[in-house]
Amino acid sequence: xxxxxxxxxxxxxxxxxxxxxxxxxxxxxxxxxxxxxxxxxxxxxxxxxxxxxxxxxxxxxxxxxxxxxxxxxxxxxxxxxxxxxxxxxxxxxxxxxxxxxxxxxxxxxxxxxxxxxxxxxxxxxxxxxxxxxxxxxxxxxxxxxxxxxxxxxxxxxxxxxxxxxxxxxxxxxxxxxxxxxxxxxxxxxxxxxxxxxxxxxxxxxxxxxxxxxxxxxxxxxxxxxxxxxxxxxxxxxxxxxxxxx
Numbered sequence: 001x002x003x004x005x006x007x008x009x010x011x012x013x014x015x016x017x018x019x020x021x022x023x024x025x026x027x028x029x030x031x032x033x034x035x036x037x038x039x040x041x042x043x044x045x046x047x048x049x050x051x052x053x054x055x056x057x058x059x060x061x062x063x064x065x066x067x068x069x070x071x072x073x074x075x076x077x078x079x080x081x082x083x084x085x086x087x088x089x090x091x092x093x094x095x096x097x098x099x100x101x102x103x104x105x106x107x108x109x110x111x112x113x114x115x116x117x118x119x120x121x122x123x124x125x126x127x128x129x130x131x132x133x134x135x136x137x138x139x140x141x142x143x144x145x146x147x148x149x150x151x152x153x154x155x156x157x158x159x160x161x162x163x164x165x166x167x168x169x170x171x172x173x174x175x176x177x178x179x180x181x182x183x184x185x186x187x188x189x190x191x192x193x194x195x196x197x198x199x200x201x202x203x204x205x206x207x208x209x210x211x212x213x214x215x216x217x218x219x220x221x222x223x224x225x226x227x228x229x230x231x232x233x234x235x236x237x238x239x240x241x242x243x244x245x
Contacts, residue, residue, distance in 0.1 A: 012048075012049040012050050013028070013041070013046070013047070013049055014028050014032070014033065014039050014049065015028075015031065016028035016031045016032060017107075018065070018068060018107075020070050021070065022040070022084070022093075023086050023093075025040040025043060025053070025054070025092065026040065026041040027039070027068050028040075029065045029068040030064060030066070034058060036059050036060060036063070037058045038056065038059075038065060039055070039057075040055060040092060041054050042054040052090075053090055053091075054092075055091065055092055055093075057093070059075070059077060059095070061080075061100075062078065062082075062100065063077050063078025063103065064077060064078055065077050066078060066104050066105075066110065067107055067110045068084075070084070071112055071114065072115055072116055072128065072129040073085070073129060074117050076103055076110060076117070079100065079101065079103045080097065080098075080102070080103050081097075082095040082098060083095065083097075083130045098128070098130075102122075102126060104119050104120055105122070106119075106156055106158070106159040108159065108161065109159040109160065109172060111162060111163050111170050111172075113170070115129050115131075116128070118163075118170050120172065121137075123144060124137050124139040124140060124143070124147070125147075125172070125186075125188065127190075138188065138190075139202070143186070150174075151175065151176060152175045152176055152177060152178060154178070155175045155178065158174075159174045159175075160172070160182065160212050161173075161212075162212050162213055162214055165214055168191040169187055169189045170188045171187050171188075171212060173185045173209050180210070181210050182208070182210075182212075183206065183207075185204065185207065185212075186203075186204060187202065187204065188201075188202055189201050189202075189203070216245055217242075217245055218245050219245030220242055221243070
């Protein structure tokens with residue numbers, strides 16, 4: 001649970017489970033006081049939650065909020081999706097219902113990459129954004145059946161997702177046993193055509209993890225090297241990713 005600027009005498013920031021930024025406002029969702037609520041700060045002011053263009057919204061009929069995704073423009077809940085529209089006025093946002101189904105019970109399965117949101121629904125893996133008429137099932141039939149045959153449904157809420165920053169792939173880690181760690185992984189490549197569907201191709205990896213995430217390292221340069229020869233043992237290849245970070 002997170003509270004923004006909670007030490008400030010001026011801040012009225014709520015405590016919540018998810019934090020993001022949209023339209024230069026800090027947005028906190030799944031509040032400790034109401035798991036169905038999202039609340040946002042004033043424009044360019046993370047300490048002001050009561051005046052200006054600050055505001056809040058409660059979604060009473062779709063379960064708890066499972067994430068607020070600014071780039072995909074989607075609020076996802078247990079039992080539905082809302083489309084986020086920037087109003088450009090004092091109300092800041094409006095939230096039209098996209099579907100009253102296809103929510104998620106695994107909030108960490110939600111992966112936002114570019115303007116798309118990939119996530120696990122009760123009947124498979126989906127992709128959606130605010131411009132789509134409805135979410136699209138990318139694992140229909142064979143992959144969904146395989147996943148639900150293996151996953152420990154009692155621990156399905158611990159499914160985690162992330163994406164490869166260098167390749168068009170999303171990875172989901174999930175548990176097959178009664179353990180706190182995940183031990184299987186499904187990998188979706190959205191750039192490849194498939195004989196079983198038009199949305200991409202799937203693969204699998206088996207390894208244990210408690211957390212999967214994207215972690216960046218600092219880029220390196222050759223400017224300060226004091227060497228007589230460019231042929232140095234251990235030097236990264238000039239076209240390697242080490243120089244990018």
